[in-house]
Amino acid sequence: MVLFEMNLNFNNIKKITLDKTLALDCGVELNGFDIAYETYGTLNENKSNAILVFHALSGDQFATETNTVTGKDGWWSYAIGKGKAVDTNKYFVICANVLGGCMGSTGPKEIDPSTGKPYGLNFPVVTIKDMVSAQVHLLDYLGIKKTLSVIGGSMGGMQALQFCTLFPERTFSSIPIACAASHSAQNIAFNELARQAIMADQEWDGGNYLTSGKIPRKGLAIARMAGHISYLSEQGLQNKFGRKLQEKSDLKFSFDADFEVESYLKYQGYSFVDRFDANSYMYITRAMDYFDLYKANNGNLSSAFKNSKIKYCIVSFSTDWLYPTSESKKIVIALNAIGAEVSFVEIVTNNGHDSFLVNEPAFFNTLRGFVDSAYEDFKNEI
Amino acid sequence: MKFEDDILSGLIDINSRVLDVGCGDGSLLLHLKKNKRVDGRGLEIDQKLVQESVAKGLAVIEGDAEKDLVDYPSNSFDFAILNQSLQQFYDPRKVVNELLRIAKSAIITIPNFGYWKVRLSLLLKGTMPVTENLPNFWYNTPNLHMCTIKDFHNLCELDNINIIKSISVSSGKIGNIQKSNLEIKNLTSEIGIFLVRKS
Structure with a gap:
């Protein structure tokens, strides 16, 4: 029984095929992979206005404007766009479909070149680290050495954290939203x-x-x-x-x-x-479940972020019981312990974990304030 | 720039690490960042003020000093500032000691309950004093533990805290408070500003 049917158009997905080897956490080497992505706004001359946005579990590369596959608005249209909190008149926003996703990046739905059939369960189990590593190749391809910011909510926030631990030199700031440094038993x-x-x-x-x-x-x-x-x-x-x-x-x-x-x-x-x-x-x-920055750093979360000069803005939502404020505070405490430049805001709202996706003015004010002030510092530094 | 902020700024070393506890809209931190090139951090309980601070490019954490200071590592700052809020804590003594665990020096300012106008108001009117520095009535004041300059000096003695500088402020004039003039300064000062260190 088909209750709802959408007219989907997968023909206009923009992607690059990267002729690189990606050594995955599980031990498998992925030889060549596709990354489907979208960009919004224009990259400025000294490349100081690039922002990499990471999507959550059910998201995709269509962060704003119209999702060309579904015909609906992009998943973060409230936050990103002309005149919005992340203003595409000013910033160049990049968003890629994660490795393992199903909007054009290499994943279980795509054809396995060795069999000519969809990968299905033959696709290797990927991790948040693998997803981030794949997207750094996209930054290389776009010629961006250092982003102004990496931003994401939920699993996107995990990617933003992971990015900072893996590539501390490649972003000026980071905004992990409604996330945790490891998945809880409840998650x-x-x-x-x-x-x-x-x-x-x-x-x-x-x-x-x-x-x-x-x-x-x-x-x-x-x-x-x-x-x-x-x-x-x-x-x-x-x-x-x-x-x-x-x-x-x-x-x-x-x-x-x-x-x-x-x-x-x-x-x-x-x-x-x-x-x-x-x-x-x-x-x-599965990738989310495996995410554990504590374990990856022998229980010491601070050491994950050591020696980085990244400016952080951590955001949580008061009614988010999936990734509660207490989880964000653990990240804040870990960053504080190493003297990192960290800001933290808990937005009071009734909208639960989904707060970052809906119209939440207090959240947007924080986002805009942090990004704009980071840009003022970064454009002079670069 | 408020008059008291200028005095506080004068107590802070260039290039030092500063934690402003109850940093408000971040204006003092911003001033210190620009003029003293400090590496500054803020802690503020009011979400709107945190947002204003963050928009100024400051690293400010939304939190309650009473609960959250415990999460800061020891000796991680040169200066911790507590501006006009000591009297609002449930356990001000613990807060003072926490500040001196986290930072080498603390700068603490208080509205002086020993100021003559405050004393006179209570004496003559028989009601809780309402003045420029204590603008609220007893039923809506955020102040839980009012103290005088002398009280603060006594607390420092009790907890082996060295008072490096004790400054009086009254009608825009500043002065030094010493043991010899403590009684009179306690009567004539609207605000007390203290630079303290652990013995």
């Missing part, structure tokens, strides 16, 4: 629920659904629904839906969607399956 549990939902769908076909012409819609939709609940706050859900009924005046004593919140979740779930690849969802959630 992993939610992701496992999502993966189990996908794998429980017969249509998933052991991961070979693309070859066998199937699509695990139900599994992926349920995965997305579970995720969506975790992105919102209890108060946010209550305010938006409460116990309102869906186009009916009374309970129907059945299991159809009586409540508005049920119908909303169904929409969120099933509208996702057309644009997103189920295996890609599995790979990306």
